[in-house]
Amino acid sequence: xxxxxxxxxxxxxxxxxxxxxxxxxxxxxxxxxxxxxxxxxxxxxxxxxxxxxxxxxxxxxxxxxxxxxxxxxxxxxxxxxxxxxxxxxxxxxxxxxxxxxxxxxxxxxxxxxxxxxxxxxxxxxxxxxxxxxxxxxxxxxxxxxxxxxxxxxxxxxxxxxxxxxxxxxxxxxxxxxxxxxxxxxxxxxxxxxxxxxxxxxxxxxxxxxxxxxxxxxxxxxxxxxxxxxxxxxxxxxxxxxxxxxxxxxxxxxxxxxxxxxxxxxxxxxxxxxxxxxxxxxxxxxxxxxxxxxxxxxxxxxxxxxxxxxxxxxxxxxxxxxxxxxxxxxxxxxxxxxxxxxxxxxxxxxxxxxxxxxxxxxxxxxxxxxxxxxxxxxxxxxxxxxxxxxxxxxxxxxxxxxxxxxxxxxxxxxxxxxxxxxxxxxxxxxxxxxxxxxxxxxxxxxxxxxxxxxx
Numbered sequence: 256x257x258x259x260x261x262x263x264x265x266x267x268x269x270x271x272x273x274x275x276x277x278x279x280x281x282x283x284x285x286x287x288x289x290x291x292x293x294x295x296x297x298x299x300x301x302x303x304x305x306x307x308x309x310x311x312x313x314x315x316x317x318x319x320x321x322x323x324x325x326x327x328x329x330x331x332x333x334x335x336x337x338x339x340x341x342x343x344x345x346x347x348x349x350x351x352x353x354x355x356x357x358x359x360x361x362x363x364x365x366x367x368x369x370x371x372x373x374x375x376x377x378x379x380x381x382x383x384x385x386x387x388x389x390x391x392x393x394x395x396x397x398x399x400x401x402x403x404x405x406x407x408x409x410x411x412x413x414x415x416x417x418x419x420x421x422x423x424x425x426x427x428x429x430x431x432x433x434x435x436x437x438x439x440x441x442x443x444x445x446x447x448x449x450x451x452x453x454x455x456x457x458x459x460x461x462x463x464x465x466x467x468x469x470x471x472x473x474x475x476x477x478x479x480x481x482x483x484x485x486x487x488x489x490x491x492x493x494x495x496x497x498x499x500x501x502x503x504x505x506x507x508x509x510x511x512x513x514x515x516x517x518x519x520x521x522x523x524x525x526x527x528x529x530x531x532x533x534x535x536x537x538x539x540x541x542x543x544x545x546x547x548x549x550x551x552x553x554x555x556x557x558x559x560x561x562x563x564x565x566x567x568x569x570x571x572x573x574x575x576x577x578x579x580x581x582x583x584x585x586x587x588x589x590x591x592x593x594x595x596x597x598x599x600x601x602x603x604x605x606x607x608x609x610x611x612x613x614x615x616x617x618x619x620x621x622x623x624x625x626x627x628x629x630x631x632x633x634x635x636x637x638x639x640x641x642x643x644x645x646x647x648x649x650x651x652x653x654x655x656x657x658x659x660x661x662x663x664x665x666x667x668x669x670x671x672x673x674x675x676x677x678x679x680x681x682x683x684x685x686x687x688x689x690x691x692x693x694x695x696x697x698x699x700x701x702x703x704x705x706x707x708x709x
Contacts, residue, residue: 262416262553263338263560268572271553275573277418279545281409284422284429286537291429292450293534295436297600302527304446305600306384309530311391311447313515314374315402316537317508318363322403324504326356326410327548327634328497331555332489333414334635338559343476349411350482351489360403367396379516381523387447394448398455401462408465413552415475424464432457499639503646510650514658514675521667528608528669531599535592535609536616539584543627546573550628554635563698566635573628581624589617608669615673622680629687636694645686649679 262270292312296304329352336344367374371393380388409421435453439445445452515533519526550573554566588595592613596606633642657675664671 261337262556263562263565267565267569268576271549271569271572272576274416274418274553275545275549277422278413278548279541281418281422281425282541282545282548283538284425286541291433291436292440292454293531293599295440296446296450297531297602299441299444300446302523302602302605303381303384304387304450305527305602305605306381306523306530307387307391307447308450309527309534310375310378310380310384310515310519311388311395311451313512313530313533314378314392315395317505317512318367318399319402319406320504320508321501322356322359322406323410325359325497325501326352326406327500327551327639328493328495329407330410330414330548330552331496331634331637331639332492333411334416334552334555335559335637337415337475338556340560345415345474345476346478346482347486347489348414348493349476349478350484351486352407352411352493353483354485355490355493356403356407360400363399363403364397367399368393371396377516378512379519381519381526383523384526391447391451394451395454398458401455401458404462405458405465408462408469411469413548414555416552416556418549420468420472421465424461424468427464428457428461431460496637496639499643500634503643507646507650510654510679513655514672517658517662518669518672521662524602524604525608525667525669527600527602527605528596529612531596531605532592532609532612532616532673534599535588535595535613539588539616539620540623542580542584543577543623546577546624547627547631547634549573550631551634554632555637558636566632567695570628570632573631574625577624577628578621581620584620585617588613588620592617611669612673614670615675615677618674619677619680622677622684626680626684626687629684629691633687633690638690638694641690645683645690648686649683653679653682 262274292308293305296308329348332348333345336348371389374392375385375389378388405425412418412420432453435456436450439449439453443449511533515526515529518529550569553569557563557566557569592610593606595613596609600606600609630642633639654675657678658672661668661671661675
């Protein structure tokens with residue numbers, strides 16, 4: 256079993272990459288949950304099932320991202336405590352997080368199934384796929400407790416510098432999801448319902464394996480029964496760090512749901528096409544997303560240890576590596592979007608619509624390599640409110656208005672609608688650069704004052 260990583264000493268690039276790669280692979284496999292659903296449904300079910308799974312999984316992805324982002328508060332606080340040499344307090348952080356996220360799980364498990372039809376209506380699900388979309392959301396909503404528990408455990412492991420354990424647990428869960436989809440969709444022809452049941456079952460397996468591993472894992476702190484309680488100071492700190500990230504991801508996710516609702520109003524083929532494209536995008540954005548999570552854990556430890564310059568160097572390394580990979584993803588996505596879309600659908604019209612939409616996302620690949628690394632850096636610094644502000648600004652000042660205006664073109668261009676996303680990223684990167692420069696000036700003044708005092 257991997258020992259906890261100390262990111263505050265030694266080389267930077269090697270440990271950062273070794274930490275990032277398992278994060279990427281775990282995120283890749285987690286994305287396979289919805290992707291396998293769509294892939295198998297696309298091959299063995301009807302277009303209305305493709306539309307239902309794409310719309311429903313987009314809603315559940317938004318909820319999952321919300322939980323993952325909120326759990327970043329636990330990752331950051333644990334990382335800072337370890338960097339400060341106060342790792343023994345980790346038991347309190349984990350115990351309070353268990354209570355906090357347990358309450359969230361209870362609320363989600365009740366609310367999501369109860370609101371499945373209003374949520375489908377808000378998503379403007381096509382009439383032919385409306386009932387199937389509501390069914391998918393309801394069944395997956397019942398599995399919210401597994402989504403939340405898994406993400407909390409993953410945040411704990413990443414906080415102590417261990418990214419391999421979550422990878423191993425999600426790998427096994429992904430195998431169960433594929434097997435479940437093949438059995439329920441391909442063999443028993445259960446369509447959307449079968450895909451949703453297989454997804455929940457796989458998440459339950461992931462949680463069970465994670466809990467078994469956690470019990471046997473040697474941690475840099477002890478978790479005692481007395482730690483599992485609502486400790487006000489810890490809850491407030493986790494919430495102050497995680498809530499802005501979660502709110503930003505929620506609102507950004509809502510902006511994508513609005514964009515999908517706009518496209519859904521154009522008909523079944525555009526709806527299915529964008530659903531397929533968004534699934535492809537979920538994969539091509541995994542590399543910058545993995546750097547974002549790795550940067551947050553790496554920077555949190557170094558800020559706790561008072562090593563800001565080391566954190567800055569890590570940011571430069573991360574952007575450099577991410578940018579090289581982004582160029583390759585741009586080439587593949589812009590010119591062979593049809594090949595990528597064909598993985599998830601056999602319908603020529605759906606593939607064509609998805610490929611056209613993906614050309615805009617190819618441009619976004621060249622921008623997110625900067626944006627996501629900056630977001631991870633600011634999260635590690637604890638500047639989660641700024642992360643929230645820039646995300647909301649990009650979503651509601653640019654992405655939604657541009658998508659709405661482009662949808663009113665005659666004839667409608669899926670490429671032009673897709674351009675809403677890179678347009679919003681330009682604004683976000685600009686805001687990050689301004690904030691980064693301001694943070695550096697502030698840090699320089701602080702260092703000079705400290706030297707003068709000495």
